[in-house]
Amino acid sequence: MAGILVLAKIENGVPSRSTLELLGAAHRLATGLQEPVCAGLLGQGDAGVLYSYGVEIVYRMDHPLLKEYQADLHLRALEQIAQAAEPRVMLLSGDSMGRDLAARLAFRLQAGIVTDVIDIDVQASEKAPRFMRPAYGGKAIAVMAPRVVPIVATLKPRTFDMAASVGEGHGREVPVEAPLDPGQARTRLVERVQEETTGVKLEDARVVVSGGRGLGGPDGFSLLVELARVLKGAVGASRAATDAGWVPSSMQVGQTGKTVSPDLYIAVGISGATQHVAGISGAKTIVAINTDPESSIFKVAHLGIVGDYKTILPPLSAKCRELMGG
Ligand SMILES: Cc1cc2nc3c(=O)[nH]c(=O)nc-3n(C[C@H](O)[C@H](O)[C@H](O)COP(=O)(O)OP(=O)(O)OC[C@H]3O[C@@H](n4cnc5c(N)ncnc54)[C@H](O)[C@@H]3O)c2cc1C
Incomplete structure (x- = not known):
């Protein structure tokens, strides 16, 4: 197992802010581990925009059932992507979707898991990634060095610098089969209510x-x-x-x-x-x-x-x- 795989989202043709934060963190790990940065992409969206942020391989799964977020189906999709990519580390944003999926994904992959990560580094002596997360309600920082691979980690949004574009990048896309059917979904979306927001986010x-x-x-x-x-x-x-x-x-x-x-x-x-x-x-x-x-x-x-x-x-x-x- 090798490589850092981020769960990427493309919004209006560009990587979302959380994706760029994941990529920023992934490159730090990749440099220390000397391993490539890959991305998992669910649904459509131009994979090419990820190459210009240093992504070498995009594992893409496209299926009509992935249009709306549904935890069971997205979990199955990510599991397939993980099996295809065999990464050392999988990085998810600590947003509601990432928090929903990470622990279940780690269980399915028999992976280590670290949530709420606010910093990362690579221990030079052991070439092993370390993850920092708040402990005791933020009074201390716990340093986690999982002993198993792969490792699933959720990163706290807005704590990592966004990856910078490297200009025109080159990578390759690997299609991943989607063995999805509606029977796998144990919940269904009944209604989506958009909260009204005005002004600056x-x-x-x-x-x-x-x-x-x-x-x-x-x-x-x-x-x-x-x-x-x-x-x-x-x-x-x-x-x-x-x-x-x-x-x-x-x-x-x-x-x-x-x-x-x-x-x-x-x-x-x-x-x-x-x-x-x-x-x-x-x-x-x-x-x-x-x-x-x-x-x-x-x-x-x-x-x-x-x-x-x-x-x-x-x-x-x-x-x-x-x-x-x-
Ligand atoms: C696991 C966990 C997670 C948590 N996560 C969060 C989190 O994400 N965010 C969060 O905020 N909290 C979080 N909390 C709660 C946190 O511990 C505090 O209880 C909470 O932040 C207190 O909110 P407060 O400062 O508004 O209220 P209080 O602690 O009650 O403070 C009110 C303040 O208002 C001042 N005050 C009173 N009247 C006036 C006035 N007229 N003018 C000016 N000042 C006045 C008082 O002097 C006092 O300092 C979490 C707790 C736990 C256990």
């Missing part, structure tokens, strides 16, 4: 204004929405706020939510639990607004304002509006 925003339990209820978020609008940013939340149902869970930032890496992160009424801070370590500047001067958020914040958000946010938004001319 939380994960891509250069400014994020997040609110926590300290807002006291859903109404407090309107002040954050206004500040985010003025700063052309997005609104996020702590898990306390999403668990309370004040805002949708898609807005949750942190270990079990989204990882953000904005230029400016404003934490309002958030105490700074390690699980929340795990999602903002990539933020360049963190500003905290909190009534409690002893709050842990001030240990990670670059700038802190002690006080009630209700009195601080309106003049802050007004000043920003004046400065930004909007």
Whole structure:
């Protein structure tokens, strides 16, 4: 078994952001292990765009049943691809699909598994990959060196640098048979509901204004929405706020939510639990607004304002509006 295989997605003719992050990580492993980078591609999409990111072989499976995500069928497809490619390491994005598939895939392949990976390297002495993941709610980093191959790993989105294009690349495509039939699917898609989103996406925003339990209820978020609008940013939340149902869970930032890496992160009424801070370590500047001067958020914040958000946010938004001319 050799090579690093990433589960690739092509969106509008280009590799998705998560695919480029997987490829960035795959190349780091490939360099250390001196093994090639391959990709598994389900469905249609131009494999050629992957060659320009250093992919040498694309294992493609195409089948009408793979059009919509269905865990049993996608699992079967990935198992077939793994058997064809025989990789040392399989990398999946730690998004909802990757999290859904990884453990089941590892079981079927009798593979090792590491989830939530935030860093990787190759141990030079043993030429073996190592995976770093948060432990004890983000208070420590566990270094995992699986002893079996293959290894299935999910990478935490937005934590790895995206692979850069190498210009016109050359690779080859290997078609993989798809022994799929509808009887293998034990669940069926009943309805797809698209969450309404307006403005800039939380994960891509250069400014994020997040609110926590300290807002006291859903109404407090309107002040954050206004500040985010003025700063052309997005609104996020702590898990306390999403668990309370004040805002949708898609807005949750942190270990079990989204990882953000904005230029400016404003934490309002958030105490700074390690699980929340795990999602903002990539933020360049963190500003905290909190009534409690002893709050842990001030240990990670670059700038802190002690006080009630209700009195601080309106003049802050007004000043920003004046400065930004909007
Ligand atoms: C396995 C696991 C995973 C988790 N994953 C996540 C995650 O992904 N993201 C996440 O956020 N949490 C996560 N949590 C929960 C986390 O441990 C904390 O419970 C949560 O982050 C607390 O949210 P909070 O800071 O909004 O609330 P609190 O800790 O209650 O803090 C509220 C803060 O608001 C301040 N405040 C009160 N009134 C005002 C006011 N008027 N103006 C300004 N400040 C005010 C208070 O001083 C306090 O500091 C996870 C927990 C576990 C166990």
